[in-house]
Amino acid sequence: MGFGFNLLNAYLQSRWVSHYYVAENDWWFGVRFVIGLVIFLSGMIVNVRSDLILVKLKGEDGGYKIPRGGWFESVSCANYFGEIVEWLGWAVMTWSWVGFAFFIYTCANLVPRARANHIWYRDKFKEYPTSRKAVIPFLY
Template sequence: MEPAERFLLDVLAYLQCAMGLLGSLVLGLADSVYGRYTSPGPDLRVPARAAWALQELPSLAVPLWVCARTAAERLHRAPNSILLAMFLVHYAQRSLIFPFLIRGGKPVPLPTFVLASMFCVYNGYLQSRYLSQHAVYADDWVTDPRFLVGFCLWLIGMLVNIHSDHILRNLRKPGETGYKIPRGGLFEYVTAANYFGEVVEWCGYGLASWSVQGWAFAFFTFCILLTRAQRHHQWYLEKFEDYPKFRKIIIPFLF
């Protein structure tokens, strides 16, 4: 059963890569249906705080369920437990802290909410099942340069993501409405500093895990967030005549 399941987890990882490419294509061709791009209408929507909390929660709950219902013997190894903890820490912040810091926030269309929730179930199972049951690392993997550099990138990326979200939340003073140009932090260099932080975070996780599953998640994240960042960048250029033209889309000094 173990070789068969390991093969299935590899297939799911490659499928995730395909999903990233397809999702990027669809987002690039179709009208966006989230945040500032949502149009008023009678369709069902989920309040912003509830949507973020509930759609991200499976990435926290599913791994805990997977580990609770199985022996999860691999988690007795430090590399496996640290890698899974990296994954869980991110989603604890995204599902239990971030939603309750949102100020206002536009409701999320129900289809978008459902798709995001389904992905979090999928990815939560893929990452946790692989790390708890199949990933084999040497005991000294935590001193390997790939793990150390990857962990540092993961931590830096998460901090950039959190700090950038803080800047976005505080663009408006109490009682103000409308949109403003983000200033400060990495927003001085790129339009989507929060997305840049998340891409760096999961690339660090992929490097530290050195697995098809970890890199597949990083690739999916990059594909989806790059497309969203391109849309944001174009929106800012069209809406604000004084938007800094030197800012890149998502990667400082590159694009």
């Protein structure tokens, strides 16, 4: 199912960009694209840095630990937060229904997983920071 979804999503995203997307010649297009690109790249940086923090945790002794540093100080699943931000940026860049649909799908997939991870962390570690949210800083 995952392979099928990714195949369909890749087709729809690339089809939109290659066949239906019209680069408008007005200032709003350029501003919207640049804003989306900045959002996307910001999310990618958060995602990659968070993944590196998690990889370093696994490499130490194989046991579970509380992630520290970066966005992990605000949320339990900083890598998921970064990915959500990435696809929000893509939706803004493409200004399309397919981009927005993928952003919504990403949220529908990662937010419940982040909630489950957040609950697991709180149950496993009594000293887990109570101020951390699951995936959306300061909100959820």
